[in-house]
Amino acid sequence: MNRKLLFLFFMLFTWSTLGYGQDRTVVGRDIGELKNIKISGRITDQITGEALVGATVTVRELEKTEITNANGNFNLVLDRAEYVLEFRYVGYETIVYPIVAVGEGRINITMIQEDFTLDDVVIFGRDPEKNIRSTDMGAISINMNTLKELPPFLGEVDIIRSIATLPGVSQVGEASSGLNVRGGGADQNLIMFAGAPIYNPSHLFGLFTAFNPDLVNDFTLYKAIIPAKYGGRGSSILDITPKSGSLTKWGGDLMAGSVSGKASLNGPIVKDVISAQVSFRGSYINWLLNSLNNPELRTSQANFNDINGILYGEINDDHNLTYSFYRSYDDFALASDTTISWTNQSQSVRYQGKFGEKASVDLIGFHTLYDFSIFNQSGINNFDLKSGIIDTGIRFNFNYQVGDNNRIMLGADTKKITIKPGELIPDADSGVLPQNVQEEYANESGFYLQHEWEFGEKFGFSYGIRYDMYQYYGPRTVRSYAENLPINSGNVVGERTYQDGETIQTYDGWGPRVSMRYSIDSKTSIKAGYNKMYQFIHLISNTATIAPTDIWKLSDQFLKPQVVDQYSLGIYKNFKGNIFETSLEVYYKDIQNVVEYKDGAKLLLQNNLETEIIPGQGKAYGVEAYVKKNLGRITGWASYTYSRSLRRVITPFEEEIINDGEWYPANFDKPHDLTLIGNYKLSSLTSLSATFSYSTGRPVSFPEAKFDFAGNSLAFFRDRNQQRIPDFHRLDLSFNFKFKGKGKFYDGDWTFAVMNVYGRKNPFSIFFADQAGSPPQAYRLAILGVPLPTLSYSVKF
Template identity: 80%
Template sequence: MKKNILLLLLFGFILSGTVFAQQKNIIGRDIGELKGIKISGRVTDQITGEALVGASVTVKELNKTEITNTNGNFLLELDRAEYNLEVRYVGYETVKYPFVAVGEGRISIRMIQEDFELDDVVIFGSDPEKNIRSTEMGAITLNMNTIRELPPFLGEVDIIRSMATLPGVSQVGEASAGLNVRGGGSDQNLILFAGAPIYNPTHLFGLFTAFNPDIVNNVTLYKAVIPAEFGGRGSSILDIVPKSGSLTKWGGDLMAGNFSGKLSLNGPIVKDRISAQMGLRGSYINWLLKSLNNPDLRTSQANFYDANGIVYGEINEKNNVTYSFYNSYDDFALASDTTISWKNQSHSLKYEGSFSEKTAIDILGYHTVYDYSIFNASGTNDFDLISGIKDTGLKVKFAYQFSDKNKFNIGADTKKLTINPGELIPNASTDSGLLPKKVQSEYGQESGVFFQHDLEFGEKIGVSYGLRYDNYQYLGQRAVKEYAENLPISPANVIGEKNYAEGEKIQSYDGFGPRASLRYSLDPKTSIKLGYNKMYQFIHLISNTATIAPTDIWKLSDQFLAPQIVDQISLGIYKNFRGNIFETSVEVYYKDIQNIVEYKDGANLILQNNLETEVIPGQGKAYGLELFVKKNLGRTTGWISYTYSRSLRRVISPFEEENINGGDWFPSNFDKPHDLTLIGNYKLSALISLSATFGYSTGRPVTFPEAKFDFAGNSLAYFNNRNLQRIPDFHRLDLSMNFKFKGKGKFYDGDWTFAVMNVYGRKNPFSLFFADQVGSPPQAFRLAILGVPLPTLSYSLKF
């Protein structure tokens, strides 16, 4: 009898435990609502309290997925019923949250990073079928968990180089700044950090990216059909979203490597209301320079730092404000007599609010400054050459959601630009013999209005279309040269000068930029997409190099130099295999580019008051095929990216002497027909992982001298046709191993990463230079940035 009673009690206990385990959370108060119940929520890291941006929140019963915004928030509109919520984010355990919706309420989801064998569990970091079901083309988002799995560059992960592993995106060399997207120049990319444009995104001429990865939440690249809210650049938008700090507890990250270190802190200023995120990164690379054999480099110095500050405040559940500050600084002293320095600084203030359940508003204001200088202290011709840009803007966007499948955005933006092209300041304390010179500043204003409409017709068809109207004005104060008609624009053909007062309109341009994409689903795992995009660009990078350099000149469109106009059409097919484990895509595109800036043969670009005499507009075209295969799950993950592309230029002038290559098409500086990237990550265990990156690309075009001649006792090289030769092909292998130690608070409790760049010591040429050889044309020699294997070791700690 006692035995039966014990069994009955045990059965009752198990049954009650089962019932208890199946209980659902009750959201809201029972006030009679049956439909249209608004459930808001926020997804955060359980340890640090940081918001998780881009997490997928799925209602299983409705097969409905929402993605968390920049503050980790999401909003669901449901009927009264029982539901099961699943929340997924890359590198975190999936959270299952059962609940009953009876009225408006809020859900708080806290996620913990995975710390177990990945072959026993399936984790998706976002909607696994978004690439199939969305109408987006050429939009790729990488969060920092994905980027951290790549081999580090000089000891730390690199945001810009991570984007260059994707199809259609490349760089011209190992230490190059900026990106080349689908045949466009580096100036055709608008790089936004917290909504503010950044003009030079690099440290040490491209060796490091100028963004602290510990401050970044995710990065989105738009390269095909760019949303209508973005304008001003011809090729792509790179939108970098920083983290907001934890509202509940203080924490941070620490990293120390061979060449740089960084520290970040975040936590609540007012608990559950206001948070702060701060980061500081700096270099100590001079020990490496002092160990080199080259005497000029051994006596050189290189320094950089960047700093971030983000303050996030919740007014209430429907309104919040974010202030972001960014500052970076570089200086490089070559052989102790010439110092090159540059800095970025930006401030942005963003308000996000909701008038109702269906209506939202974003207001963003920013101010960005980019300055560079060259200081020469040789003792004979000491001088300081300075230049810079100021960019101040405001953007307002309204969003209205008719339903989950019908969304509408409308808005406007405006910005004012001031460019100081250059000012030479001789050192007054030395008798340099140089005279001061200041190039006229430039002033411009860009404005735009836009709308975007996304809707779906059943399960098969999705459409996204938008229109942007851009208006640009080139403003005084400025003295403008007048040139004789029917003659080349040159100093010899100046016939007068006209002066414009401050704020007076000198020239204006405007135009409509439609954007549209159509998605047709062949089946739940396969879709075809077609897209068209038109962009206007009113600012140009005047340079005779292949990449962004601090001494390059930014130039506004004026009456001589029209804005670049880029038309692009894209077609792609997208398919997932084996339960979304494999993601594949094939895209083709064609671009037509008008008013590309090319420099004339023998152009003088430095301290040039009338650049219209040194440059000439041309045509451009680019086309390509992009293949992408990605494995999302399992012990082994990674992707294969292959691009075949061409980027060509042509300059035909009414005056034969201004034609380049006889008016024929010629390769651009960044034309690389074949580009292949292999990325592999392997989890040996929960604590040890391996990663590898292999890259191959066709060598970029260069111009070789065809002969030489003597002038005033000097032997000079003669160049004829442009960009008809190529440097050797690029290829390199990088490997890394990451160890996670659980030291229970001891000094080794953190992540150790050992990496080897350029494993087999490939001497990839970054550039070529030519030296005179008696009795023969000048001979070419290569300059390699990384000519030997380079090991790095870094340690990072989260606290």
């Protein structure tokens, strides 16, 4: 009875109808029943007690592999017989476990991390042939233990930068927080943490990712055929799953690095029932800013921190509940007179349940807040500029396992979005006038059905359909413009005020998804697929990467939703017992209603953005090659992408046409992108890692001349994005030494890393300065122009 009361306190619900409180010990079954014996279990870390998500359970005799779920649980259905089970997980020692199946029971397995043994043994943290046998295209799941072997960025593993090492994924520079996936903009990626969307995944303008890697279990990037349960973005979905905490023992992690430190603690509140986990990360980075070449950065100050909290409760073996809280904060004082700050805050509640052997439910409710502020305290015309976005919604997913190779998924989601584009609040004695841009409101919903079916050894088929619905509503005052004339302030003919909740504009559409797999043999397959995505929210920015001052804009009667059609084809092959994984994929994207900007567009504090933007057409295509080595002293991967991302703007009005209506490169178009990653195990306790990256310089627009207007010298630009900054290349190295503690109390890891080993001055951007008697002169801004060493020490207890 006490446990029931604890759960009532935990979530203010009663769950007795779901079977809470049943005995967790082995339940006997009639020994004469020989078929369909249910064996369940859970796999956890031996030191911390944390669930190991994505571990594999293989039944040798049946050549059957199961994967643990988000809580480390697995289920097997066996006949009465003797079996040998193999338990595997990336970075952990393999466990061989013989069993005799005579009745229903439960197995609890604890695994311990391997000591980098030099024997030729492959440790797979997933089904090693999943890339061959599944119908997934462009879906890449990475465990945090894999990332820990990569060179750290400023002392710690960085999730976003690690994803950028994969084929088809790139960033525009060294201090960029956004991802460009298969020719899409940074706003075309939906990033979710514990099921809640995150709008700015960065600290310090992109130098750090805003997710504490110690609290992340794994993540999956969908960049080709996106499952029908996801919608709302045109290019990719990044789904980050946090750890759930230990139900059996208390433990934690500490890390001290050159520029930041972090600490986490987790353990049971009620043993075997409820666990709690909390994590904090903070910076002391100002010494690094003071060492940079740029004089403005050298006199600036920066701080960031983030905090995570997770409550996890097991109602019984088949039902659990998770509450997740996340908050990140940044402030950056540029040259000591202007402070820029931004905050991400999200909460989510997730229920996962199994009903019998075939049905399961996943229900998530979330609330996300993102806001930024610019505070000018120079002493003249002081002001505070604020903006933000609120996203609140719920998602329901239902899975039904028809058979071993036959699964049906259906569900629905809905959310309300509120955008506060900007409010300017001047000081009482300031000469600046207050401004308040109208807020925007919309509802976005969808429902879907997907069917995955494998028939025989050769063919696999997955098809689905998603129906997206969007409603843009008041209160809002909307202008109307003269027909057959450009949309600008000079052609306004009236306006209409919509009341609270009154519909202004609606959009809807069907988004089909289909992928097919043909296996040439057990190690080779060919896959093809198509999907259509709708996106109803847009990033309004004059930069190539996500910045805290960017504005998010909802689709309205002037700005239609982006519509993306993608076609993909690939061949996948494993060699030498899955030691090597290889793939070659080609893709083509057609993108409608991309946002482009008129020359001289004013974007900040703009009540009528339709006068500053132009709808455009986009297309992207490319070839991606990937080779990964899983075995031996040397492991790693190589990825190469040739891709193009192009834009075109043609309107009935000559003054709005860009580059004479011809195709031109998008701001993030980088045709060649190469990444080489290697990890060399020097001994059982030491390893050396290296990352080399090369990419074509991104496009920029150079002024061709200058002219005087009203006493000011102005630059003249003819065509957009017809020049490029110099190519990017950089080498990073890290040396990792593991300190093994006595007994079970702690293990320590030293990591010494050097970023930009040979001191390449990679340009992040190009700026222009006026010079008498000649056109404006170009200068490059490099964020990291010298080798940057970092040292960190982490301990687990």
